[in-house]
Amino acid sequence: MRILIASVYKECVLLLRDWHALLVLFAMPTLFVLIMSLALQGRFADHRQAQLPGWISNHSDASGAADFAAELLQNPALDLASTQVTPELSLQERLYWVRITENFERAFAGAGGVGVEIRFALELPLRDQILVQAAVQEAFAYFSTTLIAEEMGYDRDYARTELLKEGLISISAPDAPPRPTSVQQNVPAWLIFAMFFVAIPISTTVIQERQQRTLARLQMLGVPLAIVFLGKVIPYFLINQLQLLAMLAIGRWILPLLGAESLNLDVSLAGLLWIGCSTSVAALGCASLVAASARSLEQATVISGAMNILFAALGGIMIPRFIMPSLMQDIALASPMAWALEGFLTVLVRGGGFLDVLGSSMVLWTCGALTGVLSIIFSRWRKNYE
Amino acid sequence: MELLKGDILGLVGPNGAGKTTLVSLIVGLHAPTAGSIMIAGQAARLGRRDLALVPQEYAFYGRLDGRENLRYFAFAAGFTKADARARVEQVILETGLAEVAHKRVATYSGGLKRRLNFAIALLLRPQLLILDEPTANVDPHSRALLLAQLRQLNHEGVTILYTSHLLSEVETFCRSLAVINQGRLVWRGAMGELLAGQSQILHVQLNGPLPQALSDHPGITRESEGSWRMDLDLLRRTPAEILSQLEGSGLQIQQIKYGQRQLEEVFLALTQAESLS
Numbered sequence: 001m002r003i004l005i006a007s008v009y010k011e012c013v014l015l016l017r018d019w020h021a022l023l024v025l026f027a028m029p030t031l032f033v034l035i036m037s038l039a040l041q042g043r044f045a046d047h048r049q050a051q052l053p054g055w056i057s058n059h060s061d062a063s064g065a066a067d068f069a070a071e072l073l074q075n076p077a078l079d080l081a082s083t084q085v086t087p088e089l090s091l092q093e094r095l096y097w098v099r100i101t102e103n104f105e106r107a108f109a110g111a112g113g114v115g116v117e118i119r120f121a122l123e124l125p126l127r128d129q130i131l132v133q134a135a136v137q138e139a140f141a142y143f144s145t146t147l148i149a150e151e152m153g154y155d156r157d158y159a160r161t162e163l164l165k166e167g168l169i170s171i172s173a174p175d176a177p178p179r180p181t182s183v184q185q186n187v188p189a190w191l192i193f194a195m196f197f198v199a200i201p202i203s204t205t206v207i208q209e210r211q212q213r214t215l216a217r218l219q220m221l222g223v224p225l226a227i228v229f230l231g232k233v234i235p236y237f238l239i240n241q242l243q244l245l246a247m248l249a250i251g252r253w254i255l256p257l258l259g260a261e262s263l264n265l266d267v268s269l270a271g272l273l274w275i276g277c278s279t280s281v282a283a284l285g286c287a288s289l290v291a292a293s294a295r296s297l298e299q300a301t302v303i304s305g306a307m308n309i310l311f312a313a314l315g316g317i318m319i320p321r322f323i324m325p326s327l328m329q330d331i332a333l334a335s336p337m338a339w340a341l342e343g344f345l346t347v348l349v350r351g352g353g354f355l356d357v358l359g360s361s362m363v364l365w366t367c368g369a370l371t372g373v374l375s376i377i378f379s380r381w382r383k384n385y386e
Numbered sequence: 387m388e389l390l391k392g393d394i395l396g397l398v399g400p401n402g403a404g405k406t407t408l409v410s411l412i413v414g415l416h417a418p419t420a421g422s423i424m425i426a427g428q429a430a431r432l433g434r435r436d437l438a439l440v441p442q443e444y445a446f447y448g449r450l451d452g453r454e455n456l457r458y459f460a461f462a463a464g465f466t467k468a469d470a471r472a473r474v475e476q477v478i479l480e481t482g483l484a485e486v487a488h489k490r491v492a493t494y495s496g497g498l499k500r501r502l503n504f505a506i507a508l509l510l511r512p513q514l515l516i517l518d519e520p521t522a523n524v525d526p527h528s529r530a531l532l533l534a535q536l537r538q539l540n541h542e543g544v545t546i547l548y549t550s551h552l553l554s555e556v557e558t559f560c561r562s563l564a565v566i567n568q569g570r571l572v573w574r575g576a577m578g579e580l581l582a583g584q585s586q587i588l589h590v591q592l593n594g595p596l597p598q599a600l601s602d603h604p605g606i607t608r609e610s611e612g613s614w615r616m617d618l619d620l621l622r623r624t625p626a627e628i629l630s631q632l633e634g635s636g637l638q639i640q641q642i643k644y645g646q647r648q649l650e651e652v653f654l655a656l657t658q659a660e661s662l663s
Contacts, residue, residue, distance in 0.1 A: 006461035017449040213445040221462045222433025
C-alpha cells in the first residue's frame with residue numbers, strides 16, 4: 001500500500017511539473033468549450049427552437065391592421081416582439097421583421113401599394129424565410145376569412161372550421177427526443193475529448209520509463225506491475241474527474257458571462273459522476289493500449305493524437321450525431337466517445353439519472369476492460385519477443 | 387561461469403555480444419530459455435534484496451529532485467517512512483550528492499546523473515552489485531570517484547559484476563574477466579592469468595627502413611613511418627638480440643618501448659578469432 005501511495009504521489013508531482021501536459025489536459029478543452037459553445041450557439045438554436053423569433057411593427061391606424069397583427073401574434077410558428085423603431089436583425093437577437101405599413105388598409109382594399117413588408121436577417125436560412133412567409137400568409141388568410149365570415153353574419157369559429165376547413169388536415173408528429181443546446185452539446189463533448197487526451201502523457205511516460213529502464217528497476221525491487229500500473233492510472237483518473245468538474249463549472253458560470261446560456265446542473269449528480277468515471281475508465285484503457293503497443297515516444301504521440309481525433313470525428317464530438325445521416329449515426333457507435341457523450345446528454349439534456357446511463361457506462365467499462373486486457377497481452381508479448 | 391563472493395568480475399564483449407541480456411537474466415528480468423542462474427544458492431528472480439543493478443540508462447525521474455527520486459525508490463524497495471528517510475540521507479552523503487539533492491535531476495550534469503543512478507542501487511546495501519556501463523559519458527573526476535567508491539564497497543565484501551567498453555578501466559579495476567561474444571563465453575579467468583600469458587611487445591622508432599628480412603616477418607608490423615611493433619613470441623628472440631641485429635644493419639634506434647599486450651589487444655584477438663571461427 002505504501003508503494004502505491006508513493007507511486008500515486010510521485011506521478012502527481014511529475015504531472016504538476018509538466019506544463020505541457022497540463023496545458024493539453026486543461027487549457028485546450030477550456031478553449032474548445034468556450035469557442036465551440038459560443039460559435040455554434042445559433043446553429044443549435046435553429047434546431048431546437050419551435051418558434052422563430054422576430055419583430056413586428058404596426059404603422060397603420062386602421063383597425064383591420066390591428067386585427068391582422070393580433071392574428072400574427074397568435075401564430076404558433078412565430079415568436080414576435082413588438083417594436084416601433086427599425087430593429088437590428090441578427091442571429092443572436094431576432095431574425096426577421098414583419099412591418100405592417102401605413103398603406104395596409106389601401107392595399108387590402110386593392111387600391112395598390114404594399115400592406116405588409118418582411119425583412120430577413122442575412123443569416124436566416126431560406127427554409128426559415130419560407131416558413132415565416134407562409135406563417136404571415138396563413139395569418140392573413142385567417143384575418144381576411146374572418147372578415148368575410150363576419151360580413152356573412154357568422155362568427156370567427158365558422159370562418160375557421162367551415163371556410164378554412166381546419167379539421168381537414170390531420171397532423172401527427174412523433175415526440176422527438178430533445179436536442180441539446182450548444183452549451184449542452186459542447187461542454188460534455190470537449191470534456192470527453194480532453195479526458196481521452198490522457199493517452200498522450202500516459203503513453204509517453206510509460207515508454208520513457210521503459211526505455212530508461214525505470215520500470216525494470218522497479219520490477220527488480222519487487223514492485224508488482226499491477227502496482228506500477230495503478231500508480232500511473234489513479235492520478236490520471238483523478239485528473240479526469242478534475243477535468244469533469246472544471247468543464248462543468250465553465251459551462252455553468254463562465255459561459256454565461258460571455259453571452260452564452262448557462263449549463264443547467266440541476267440534474268442527477270450521481271448519473272453525471274458515474275458517466276464521468278465510466279468515460280475515464282475507457283480513456284485510461286485506450287491510453288494503456290497505446291502505451292503498450294507503441295515502440296517510441298514519436299509513435300505514442302502520433303497514435304494517441306490520431307486515435308483521439310478519429311474517435312472525436314466519429315463519435316459526435318466535432319459533428320453532433322443527431323445531424324449525421326442514419327447510417328453514420330450507427331457507425332458512430334464504434335467510438336467510445338459516442339457512448340460517453342450519449343451518457344452525458346442523457347443526464348444533461350434528457351434529465352436521466354444513474355440507471356438511465358447504465359447502458360452507456362457498461363459499454364465504456366467493456367471498452368476499458370478490453371483495451372486493458374489487450375495492453376497486458378501486448379506487454380507480455382513485448383517482454384518475451386523484444 | 388562462476389562469480390565468487392568478493393570478486394570484481396569484468397564482463398566484456400562487443401556490441402550485441404549479450405552483456406545486457408546476461409545482466410537481465412541475472413537480475414531476473416528475463417527467464418533463461420535453457421540452463422539456470424543461481425545466486426548464493428537461490429535461483430535468480432525479481433525482488434531480491436541482496437542484489438542491485440546500476441543500469442546503463444538514467445533509470446530515474448528527471449522532473450523529481452535527487453532526494454525525491456531516492457525516497458521513491460526506497461519506498462519501492464519496501465523501506466518504512468523513517469527507514470527510507472535515514473537511508474536516503476546516508477546514501478546522499480556517501481555518493482556526494484548532498485549539495486544537489488534538492489535540485490531537479492533534469493538539471494544535473496552527466497556525472498551527477500551517473501552518481502544518482504549508482505546511489506539508487508546502493509539503497510538496498512546489496513551483496514552483489516551489477517554495473518552496466520556505469521562510467522559512460524562521465525568525466526575523469528567523476529569516474530575516479532565512482533571507481534574509488536566501488537573499491538571501498540568491494541573491500542567491505544560486496545561482489546561486483548562490471549560491464550564496460552573501456553577496457554583500460556576494466557583491466558585496472560577488475561580482478562577477473564569474462565569475455566563473451568555472440569552470446570557465448572569466450573574466455574573466463576583471473577585478469578593476471580589472461581595478461582600473463584600474452585606476448586611481450588617491443589615498439590621501436592628507427593631512422594631508416596627496416597631490412598626486408600625483418601619487415602616481411604609476421605611478428606613485425608608497421609605502426610607509422612619508421613615505427614615498428616615487434617611480437618617477441620612470434621620472433622622467438624629476446625629484445626637484446628633484436629636490438630643488436632638492428633644496430634648491425636646500420637640503423638639508429640631513436641625510441642624504444644617494451645611491454646605486454648594490453649587487454650584491448652587481447653580482447654580484439656579473442657573476439658575476432660571467435661567471430662572468424
